[in-house]
Amino acid sequence: CRGCHMPPVDSPELRDQRSKYWTRTNRYGKRFLKVSVINLAAIGTDPTAAVNWYQRVAETNDLGLGTVGAGEALEAVTTHVAERAYDELRLSESERAEWNGYRDPAVRAPLGYKARPLDGIWATGPYLHNASVRSLYELLLPASERARSFSLGSREFDPREVGFVSARNGAWTLRTDEPGNSNAGHEFRDAPIGAGVIGRELTDDERWDLVEYLKTL
Numbered sequence: 001c002r003g004c005h006m007p008p009v010d011s012p013e014l015r016d017q018r019s020k021y022w023t024r025t026n027r028y029g030k031r032f033l034k035v036s037v038i039n040l041a042a043i044g045t046d047p048t049a050a051v052n053w054y055q056r057v058a059e060t061n062d063l064g065l066g067t068v069g070a071g072e073a074l075e076a077v078t079t080h081v082a083e084r085a086y087d088e089l090r091l092s093e094s095e096r097a098e099w100n101g102y103r104d105p106a107v108r109a110p111l112g113y114k115a116r117p118l119d120g121i122w123a124t125g126p127y128l129h130n131a132s133v134r135s136l137y138e139l140l141l142p143a144s145e146r147a148r149s150f151s152l153g154s155r156e157f158d159p160r161e162v163g164f165v166s167a168r169n170g171a172w173t174l175r176t177d178e179p180g181n182s183n184a185g186h187e188f189r190d191a192p193i194g195a196g197v198i199g200r201e202l203t204d205d206e207r208w209d210l211v212e213y214l215k216t217l
Helices: 048-055 070-089 093-099 204-215
Strands: 036-039 057-059 067-069 112-115 149-152 172-175 197-199
Touching: 048 112, 057 070, 067 070, 070 093
Parallel strands: none
Antiparallel strands: 036 112, 057 067, 149 172
C-alpha cells in the first residue's frame, strides 16, 4: 500500500519533513506532502472523471486568456476572485500568503488519480474515486467478485467489511455497468502487475487481516 499511498501520517517517515515524502522548502519556508498521482493505465480504475477534466476547455473572456484547459481556467478564475477580495480587505503580502495556506495556486488536470494517505480510510466508503466499491473487503477482491450494484442512502456503518450497509430502500442504486461507474482496477489478482493489477491475489485470511489493520489508521 505504501508504494502509492505513503506510510501512515503518524509514522516516523512522515513526521520527518526531510524524508522523500515531502516537498522541498518553498519560498515561504513551508513543506508539503508529495501525494502521488497514479497513471490511469497503471491503476485501471474508471478513467471517465480524469479524462473529462483533462479534455475540458473553458472560455475565459474577461480574463483575456482565450480558450484554455479547465485546470488553467479554474486557477485563473479562483486566483482573480481571491486577489480581488484581498484587495478589498487591504491584506498585506504576508497576510495573503497565510490565507493561501502558504501555497502558490496550482490547479492540475492530470490523467491520473491521487493516492492520498490511508489514515481514516475506514470512514470514507464507498471506495475508489467514483464510489463504485461498497467496502474495503470488496476492494481487496478481484474486480470480477465485487458487487455490480448496491443501494446508497444508508448511514449505517458496516464494522466487519468496513463501509456502509447497502440500504434496503436506498435513495439511489449505483450500477457499475453505467458510464463512469466501473468498479474495475486496483486489483489484487494473480496476473502480471499493471493494467489495473497492483498485487498478487490475497488469501481470504490476508484480506481480513488487512481490513483489521486499516481500521486502526
